[in-house]
Amino acid sequence: MLGSLEFVDLYGEKGRFWHQTFLYCEPLTQRSARHEWKIHPHRHQHITQLFVVTEGGVDVQFDDEHHHIEAPALLYIPDGVMHGFDWQSHSQGTVLSVASPMLRQVEQNIGGSVEALAEAFVLPITANYRSPLQTICLAIQQEANTASLHQSNMLQALLQQLLIVMHRMQPARSEEGSLSKPERKLRQFQQLIRQHFTEQHKVAWYAQQIGVSQAHLNQICQQHFQSNALALIHNVLISEAKRFLIFSDTAVAEIAERLGFTEPGYFNKFFKRYTGLSPAVYRRQSQG
Numbered sequence: 001m002l003g004s005l006e007f008v009d010l011y012g013e014k015g016r017f018w019h020q021t022f023l024y025c026e027p028l029t030q031r032s033a034r035h036e037w038k039i040h041p042h043r044h045q046h047i048t049q050l051f052v053v054t055e056g057g058v059d060v061q062f063d064d065e066h067h068h069i070e071a072p073a074l075l076y077i078p079d080g081v082m083h084g085f086d087w088q089s090h091s092q093g094t095v096l097s098v099a100s101p102m103l104r105q106v107e108q109n110i111g112g113s114v115e116a117l118a119e120a121f122v123l124p125i126t127a128n129y130r131s132p133l134q135t136i137c138l139a140i141q142q143e144a145n146t147a148s149l150h151q152s153n154m155l156q157a158l159l160q161q162l163l164i165v166m167h168r169m170q171p172a173r174s175e176e177g178s179l180s181k182p183e184r185k186l187r188q189f190q191q192l193i194r195q196h197f198t199e200q201h202k203v204a205w206y207a208q209q210i211g212v213s214q215a216h217l218n219q220i221c222q223q224h225f226q227s228n229a230l231a232l233i234h235n236v237l238i239s240e241a242k243r244f245l246i247f248s249d250t251a252v253a254e255i256a257e258r259l260g261f262t263e264p265g266y267f268n269k270f271f272k273r274y275t276g277l278s279p280a281v282y283r284r285q286s287q288g
Contacts, residue, residue: 022099022102022152022155023096023098023099023102023156023159024096024098025095025096025140025141026095027092027093027094028051028053028087028091028093028095029090029091031095032087032091037085037086037087037088037089037091038086039084040243040246040247041061041082042083042084043079043194044080045079045198046079046100047079047099047100048076048079048097048099048100048103048117049077049097050075050076050077050162050166051074051075051093051095052072052074052093052094052096052125052134053073053075053092054071054072054093054094054134055072055091055092055093056071056087056088056089056091057069057071057087057088057091058091059086060083060084060122061082061084061085062120063082063083063120067122071091071092071093071125072124072125073122073123074122074123074125074166074169075120075121076117076122076166077120078117078120079100079195080191080193080194081119081120081194082243083120094134094137096140096162098159103163104117106159109160110167112163115187115188118191119191126169129165132165133162133165136158136161143158182220183224185212185217185220186220186221186224188209189206189210189217189220189221192206192210193232193233193236194236197233197237197240197259197260198240198258198259198260200260203217203218203228203233206233207229234270234274238271240259241255241259241267241271242282242286244258246283246286252267252268252280255267256268
């Protein structure tokens with residue numbers, strides 16, 4: 001059984017993902033309409049989200065990518081991916097929030113690749129999959145909202161059905177197989193950054209996790225991004241800091257703590273080195 005998982009800003013709302021509700025399902029309108037259909041860019045830790053959109057459409061941001069999506073479509077957003085939404089008013093659908101460790105376990109149970117679930121993607125929902133997806137989402141919502149015997153087992157079984165349907169919807173993902181070994185290592189590195197950037201790990205730690213030397217990791221980053229590995233880590237930290245400063249009233253000292261800085265003064269120097277502005281000045285100019 002999963003313990004409570006701290007998550008950051010589920011649509012700007014702090015909370016905990018308790019083990020009794022490690023799989024949570026709600027109508028798309030429940031939060032989106034409350035926020036006037038616009039959700040500022042944010043990311044989650046330990047939570048993966050699936051949006052089954054049946055009516056309307058959305059302009060969505062995944063990290064630095066922007067997409068315009070018309071229903072019906074399925075949006076898959078793993079933990080650590082920055083995402084924001086500008087929904088068409090009165091869009092309809094279902095939002096599923098799942099503790100990522102549980103989702104990865106279910107994926108392994110059906111013989112799937114956990115790496116295949118490391119990136120955000122969008123799938124059009126064809127007519128033959130629309131009804132099965134809606135049926136599964138309704139069953140998950142009913143099960144999650146009713147205390148029943150073996151509830152957690154039933155939710156996992158329903159999630160397994162959902163993942164199988166999702167995989168059946170996916171065209172053959174030849175791109176992954178065509179990637180070179182360095183490109184695959186780079187993708188692993190980027191995913192690890194999204195998951196662990198608040199922990200202030202050194203480059204050597206990331207290199208060890210993906211099975212390469214620190215020098216080789218830097219070489220791969222230079223070849224593809226003309227930046228070293230440390231710069232890529234810092235870019236994610238700066239992007240997250242900017243999000244907090246622009247879209248929240250969180251105190252600078254608390255932002256520093258959330259991002260893994262032990263001293264607010266060090267965070268201020270770090271931020272100014274990359275942006276030329278202190279966090280307070282950046283917030284004032286961005287919100288002005």
